[in-house]
Amino acid sequence: MIRIEGLCKSFNSLKVLDGLSLEIKEGETKVIIGRSGCGKSVLLKHIVGIIKPDKGSIFIEDKDITKIKESQLKSVRMKMAMVFQGGALFDSLTVAENVGFVLREHYHFSDKEILEAVKEALSMVELDGVEEFMPVQLSGGMKKRVAIARAICMRPKIILYDEPTTGVDPITADSINTLIRNLHDRLKVTSIVVTHDMKSAYRIADRIAMLYKGRIIAEGTPEEIQNTSDAIVYQFINGLSWGPIKKEDL
Amino acid sequence: MKSCLYFLNKLGNRFLALLYFIGGLADLTLHTIFFTFYPPFKKRAILEQAERIGYKSLPIVSLLALFIGVILALQTAVLMQRLGSEMYIASIVALSVVRELGPVITALIVAGRAGAAMTAEIGSMIITEQVDALRTLAVNPLQYLVVPRFLASMLMLPILTIYANVIGIVGGYLICVYKLYISSNMYISITLEALKFKDIFTGLVKSLFFGMIIALVSCFYAFKTEGGAEGVGRATRSSVVVSFVLILSADCLFTSIFYFIFP
């Protein structure tokens, strides 16, 4: 479904991705873990094609999206939805307009049909009665859930989540995890979830990959990762301050 | 020697930056014009922008245009009274306002008001990843954000300019009729006699281009925003300064063209 080969990206002199390769199978939920600032968000932005790599390829259903023009990306993007770390809701639009954005921009639905779809998407993320709110009126956790609703509304085959549970309370975090799991089970969505919350990772992942120093250093099922013999992975998943990863390493 | 090299280096960088600016702006202009004719057409968004750029600018345009008319009348009155030909005040006010001050003052007001707001708005959308989100939702930010502003600005500037022209002339009228005791009928007939179609037309052509400059420069700097709130501030400042410079240089160019080539 998605195959990433030898991806390199530097910002000025800072090398963020350094020959990263990764494969995500159809219908799989892949969790990518890694320290803050190691380039997880940058990786997701490469996959949706809003950052161009310095080197390397990204195949989505066998189409190399790094080689095609922005205008041809549209059909690929219609299959993918991204939930941004900060939500990235359009702050001049209401919640309902945000969630139904794609339906209004790309299809010819009536206002009533759009409202139905919006209500349905919002109830999936357990938000009711916020349709007419503006994004500034929402709490951080609500913004995240609205962003997920906006992604669901696209009926995508692939959903990329950038830290969906960071900064929300444990109960909401759990319901978001359940939601991701459900979308995977019911709609057979392929998901990539970036997180450093190990509890969520174990709950939702089919497979977990760890990003370290610009590469994937370990990849496997949650059990395999939990029983790792790799000192770096061990240190990360157990959240230890001593070990091979130093404060300054990313 | 060393300082000389340093100087050349600096100069070279400045020159390159200028080339990048021209290239970037030209690129944005061509793309915007292309997407202007590319469906879907966003009538609602255009109207919304037209309201912000045009309608909401009316109070400040009225005030400043009135001042300009009053000032012009008073200043020319000083000279004309010395020459004993107060009759000409009306035609000088009418011509200066319609040919020059109406279009330019309107453009400067809109650049400072609506242009700055455009840069700040799109710039903060950039830093909060809303523009990235647009792209992931398969919407072209140029088509969604720039085209409505471009069209609205191009449409509203000439309309605002006509309005400013009228108010400016009214300013002159008030001074001449109530302070200098020129008869109302006289003032109006001299004004109408002085204004040729060409004067009005050239002013409006200018304002059309000013509208394009404002929208394109504001959006150009908006899309270059980086960093946080400070970056938005920086982008907004550049967009206003550069809009002002380009508006006045374009004005200079147009005025010379109309003077030397199509007199």
Ligand SMILES: Nc1ncnc2c1ncn2[C@@H]1O[C@H](COP(=O)(O)OP(=O)(O)OP(=O)(O)O)[C@@H](O)[C@H]1O
């Ligand atoms: N547009 C950019 N320009 C310059 N540097 C960038 C840019 N985007 C990201 N970076 C740098 O790339 C590195 C990785 O950033 P990224 O946002 O991917 O981290 P992350 O893994 O998502 O961290 P977190 O878990 O805190 O979200 C950071 O050091 C950041 O400074």
Ligand SMILES: [Mg+2]
């Ligand atoms: Mg991140």
